[in-house]
Amino acid sequence: GESVGLHLPTLSVQEGDNSIINCAYSNSASDYFIWYKQESGKGPQFIIDIRSNMDKRQGQRVTVLLNKTVKHLSLQIAATQPGDSAVYFCAENSGGSNYKLTFGKGTLLTVNP
Amino acid sequence: DTAVSQTPKYLVTQMGNDKSIKCEQNLGHDTMYWYKQDSKKFLKIMFSYNNKELIINETVPNRFSPKSPDKAHLNLHINSLELGDSAVYFCASSPRGVAGSGNTRYFGEGSWLTVV
Numbered sequence: 001g002e003s004v005g006l007h008l009p010t011l012s013v014q015e016g017d018n019s020i021i022n023c024a025y026s027n028s029a030s031d032y033f034i035w036y037k038q039e040s041g042k043g044p045q046f047i048i049d050i051r052s053n054m055d056k057r058q059g060q061r062v063t064v065l066l067n068k069t070v071k072h073l074s075l076q077i078a079a080t081q082p083g084d085s086a087v088y089f090c091a092e093n094s095g096g097s098n099y100k101l102t103f104g105k106g107t108l109l110t111v112n113p
Numbered sequence: 114d115t116a117v118s119q120t121p122k123y124l125v126t127q128m129g130n131d132k133s134i135k136c137e138q139n140l141g142h143d144t145m146y147w148y149k150q151d152s153k154k155f156l157k158i159m160f161s162y163n164n165k166e167l168i169i170n171e172t173v174p175n176r177f178s179p180k181s182p183d184k185a186h187l188n189l190h191i192n193s194l195e196l197g198d199s200a201v202y203f204c205a206s207s208p209r210g211v212a213g214s215g216n217t218r219y220f221g222e223g224s225w226l227t228v229v
Contacts (some may be wrong), residue, residue, distance in 0.1 A: 034217070043205075044220045049217070104149070106154045
């Protein structure tokens with residue numbers, strides 16, 4: 001399968017369940033964060049973003065939570081669907097005005113029907 | 114219409130060759146990027162251009178030379194290809210070079226480079 005040899009963190013959920021994907025970021029000065037979804041054979045696709053002056057932001061079926069104290073970001077997906085199966089990346093802007101996005105390791109989400 | 118398009122999608126070449134990957138965006142964005150994704154899915158920025166000017170160069174070997182003929186195009190030329198250059202290369206663009214809500218980075222579909 002695709003995950004063999006990748007050594008990515010993995011999360012396996014049942015269709016309809018809620019998913020929570022976690023990310024620890026590295027730079028306490030990072031001011032902007034984005035979650036991306038990458039399906040097999042495709043480029044990363046924007047899901048949701050959040051600025052450092054917020055601790056929560058909601059989109060359609062997705063919520064991002066930011067805890068600056070412990071440098072932690074999470075993505076919650078409600079009512080997970082098979083089409084949500086992908087690798088999910090968090091990214092932080094650690095470059096200030098130069099907008100340098102640094103990506104995290106990625107988490108492979110598998111949704112079982 | 115594809116927003117960020119890269120060519121070729123697949124490229125297999127021998128060590129020592131020189132190759133180019135082209136990228137075009139039709140979104141009217143000011144800023145373009147090249148990323149490298151390794152076999153472990155780790156995405157690392159290589160270069161960033163804003164209005165044809167280089168603004169980020171992340172300690173990439175000088176065998177890699179980006180060229181931006183205009184702000185809609187950012188090509189990547191690689192000289193003397195090595196086995197370790199095998200990866201997926203992603204082009205991306207964003208409306209401007211400054212972070213902010215809505216300044217989303219749009220990625221192309223990737224170019225799979227295999228050096229044998």
